[in-house]
Amino acid sequence: MTARRLLPLAIAFLVGSSLGTGYVYANHPWICSGTTAYHYTPRTVGYNGPSAETSVSRPASAYTGAYTRSINIWNPTVINLTSGGTKLQLRYGAYGTNGWLGLATISGISSCHIGLGKSQLNDTYLRNTGTYSQTAVDHVACQEVGHTFGLNHNRTSSTTCMNDTILTAGAQINQHDRDLLSSIYAHVPN
Amino acid sequence: MKRILVLSLALVAGFAAAVVIGKAASGPQVVTAKAQWVDYYRTPTGLVAGADLIVVAKHLSAQPGRVVGSVPYTLNGFHIQEVVKGVHDGPALLVEQTGGRAGEIIVNIDDGGPFEEGRSYLLFLKSQGNGLFYQINHQARYELQGDVMVGVDPTDAVVAAFHNREIGPAVRFLRDRAERVK
Numbered sequence: 388m389t390a391r392r393l394l395p396l397a398i399a400f401l402v403g404s405s406l407g408t409g410y411v412y413a414n415h416p417w418i419c420s421g422t423t424a425y426h427y428t429p430r431t432v433g434y435n436g437p438s439a440e441t442s443v444s445r446p447a448s449a450y451t452g453a454y455t456r457s458i459n460i461w462n463p464t465v466i467n468l469t470s471g472g473t474k475l476q477l478r479y480g481a482y483g484t485n486g487w488l489g490l491a492t493i494s495g496i497s498s499c500h501i502g503l504g505k506s507q508l509n510d511t512y513l514r515n516t517g518t519y520s521q522t523a524v525d526h527v528a529c530q531e532v533g534h535t536f537g538l539n540h541n542r543t544s545s546t547t548c549m550n551d552t553i554l555t556a557g558a559q560i561n562q563h564d565r566d567l568l569s570s571i572y573a574h575v576p577n
Numbered sequence: 578m579k580r581i582l583v584l585s586l587a588l589v590a591g592f593a594a595a596v597v598i599g600k601a602a603s604g605p606q607v608v609t610a611k612a613q614w615v616d617y618y619r620t621p622t623g624l625v626a627g628a629d630l631i632v633v634a635k636h637l638s639a640q641p642g643r644v645v646g647s648v649p650y651t652l653n654g655f656h657i658q659e660v661v662k663g664v665h666d667g668p669a670l671l672v673e674q675t676g677g678r679a680g681e682i683i684v685n686i687d688d689g690g691p692f693e694e695g696r697s698y699l700l701f702l703k704s705q706g707n708g709l710f711y712q713i714n715h716q717a718r719y720e721l722q723g724d725v726m727v728g729v730d731p732t733d734a735v736v737a738a739f740h741n742r743e744i745g746p747a748v749r750f751l752r753d754r755a756e757r758v759k
Contacts, residue, residue, distance in 0.1 A: 417611070425609075440645075440646030440647060441645060441646050478646065478647070480645065480646040481645075482645045482646060482648050483643075483645050483648075483650075484705045484706075484711065485648075485650070485673070485675050485711055486612070486614055486615055486616070486675070486688075486703065486711050486712065486713055486714060487612035487613060487614055487615060487675065487686075488612075488613045488614070488615055489612065489613040490610050490611070490612050490613075490648070490675070490686070491610060491611050491612075492608050492609065492610040492684065493608070493609055493610075494606060494607070494608040494609070494682070495606070496607075496609070505647075507646070507647075507648065512615055526613075527613050530613055531611075531613065534611045539611070540611070542733075551613050551614065551617065552617050552619070
């Protein structure tokens with residue numbers, strides 16, 4: 388086979404593999420580099436909180452309860468969440484009129500390993516119980532915690548809190564989330 | 578002679594890489610963030626309807642703003658070049674953005690990150706009611722590269738409707754939609 392024949396094949400393969408990668412990952416893992424997602428190592432993640440960063444108007448139990456349900460839903464995955472640690476901070480507060488209900492931040496990144504994850508729920512909006520039911524608060528808490536494990540938004544399913552186009556899933560994740568976490572953490576020790 | 582040239586190039590490349598890596602390693606700590614936005618739109622018309630102010634504006638400055646809890650904000654100064662929807666008193670526009678620099682930490686949220694000084698943007702904004710505005714979400718910001726708009730997340734259907742399109746026809750479309758949703 389000549390180089391002239393091989394070149395189009397190679398180009399086609401590269402284009403195909405590139406498109407294939409985009410499809411398989413469909414903006415669901417939170418990509419760090421190439422196809423590698425941000426992730427903790429080891430898989431046992433100690434968290435602290437939930438605790439308030441400012442005074443809040445909605446009863447604090449709305450946020451602490453939402454985080455408790457999030458922990459309960461993520462814990463049976465490959466992630467082992469333990470109370471009293473320093474790797475994940477669960478926070479809530481009235482952060483202002485800024486456009487977001489919840490925020491997930493990751494820092495101390497080294498070789499795509501997450502040093503510190505933080506989830507924050509914004510009481511400035513979520514205090515409005517007429518607009519934001521407890522299910523909505525649970526949805527946001529579940530999503531922000533999920534982000535800190537290396538998951539991105541999933542806009543194709545209504546059965547997961549990782550969908551940022553809805554607020555109706557509550558503290559619910561689906562098999563795709565579980566499978567993706569298993570894939571991301573396959574090489575990570577417990 | 579050829580071998581010397583190759584070795585010299587390798588040396589220069591290695592030096593450049595070391596400088597880049599060294600600068601990255603000694604720079605401030607970067608915190609990456611993802612948001613669940615208050616407003617998410619399924620159509621461009623919805624985005625137009627949801628915005629209090631739509632402008633084409635040139636970024637002039639970024640100053641550290643308030644810090645609430647552990648969340649820092651940045652105050653971005655813009656010069657309005659064109660108001661597409663809404664009313665704004667004068668060309669000086671202030672947009673408060675979640676993130677920015679807090680001491681030696683830079684918080685980079687998925688709204689497109691820090692604005693680039695001297696660049697122009699098409700922005701969909703909401704009013705905070707105190708003279709400040711904020712960018713609605715990741716669908717609400719398009720950097721102008723020449724006449725072409727570049728969105729933050731082109732996998733989003735609304736962003737894809739504007740991404741890589743020319744600003745002139747887009748502004749005409751937005752004005753038309755703004756009239757319809759009045």
